[in-house]
Amino acid sequence: xxxxxxxxxxxxxxxxxxxxxxxxxxxxxxxxxxxxxxxxxxxxxxxxxxxxxxxxxxxxxxxxxxxxxxxxxxxxxxxxxxxxxxxxxxxxxxxxxxxxxxxxxxxxxxxxxxxxxxxxxxxxx
Numbered sequence: 001x002x003x004x005x006x007x008x009x010x011x012x013x014x015x016x017x018x019x020x021x022x023x024x025x026x027x028x029x030x031x032x033x034x035x036x037x038x039x040x041x042x043x044x045x046x047x048x049x050x051x052x053x054x055x056x057x058x059x060x061x062x063x064x065x066x067x068x069x070x071x072x073x074x075x076x077x078x079x080x081x082x083x084x085x086x087x088x089x090x091x092x093x094x095x096x097x098x099x100x101x102x103x104x105x106x107x108x109x110x111x112x113x114x115x116x117x118x119x120x121x122x123x124x125x
Contacts, residue, residue: 012059013083020044020052028062028075035071 015021020042027033027041042049053073056062060079065072 015055016061016080016083020048021056024049024052024056024073025061025075025080028073029077032065032072032074035073038073 016025023042024038027038038053039046039049042052044052053062053064057064061076061083062073063076065074
C-alpha cells in the first residue's frame, strides 16, 4: 500500500504536467522572468497565474525574488530534476500504459468480431 509521501509525489508529478504549470516552467527554463513577462506569455487570468505560481513556489519548483521593485520568478532545476528522475513516478506511468494497452487490445478484438458479425448478418439478409 503506497504511503502518503508517494501519493503526494504522484500528485505533484501530475500537476507539473498540467498544461499551464508546464508552460510556466518552460518560460522559466532560460532564467528568471518578471511577472509582467509571465502575464503576457501564459494564457490564464492573473488570478490563475498567481495561484499556479503559488503552488509551484510552495512545492519548491519556483522561487520568487524582488529586484529593483520588480518581482522575478525563477526555476529550481535541481528540485524539478529530483521529481522527474524519481523512478516511482515512471513506474506508475508504465503501469497505466500497460493497462491502457491491454484494454485497447481487448476493445479492438471485441469490436473487430462485432463488425464481422454485423457484416456476416447483413450479407445473409
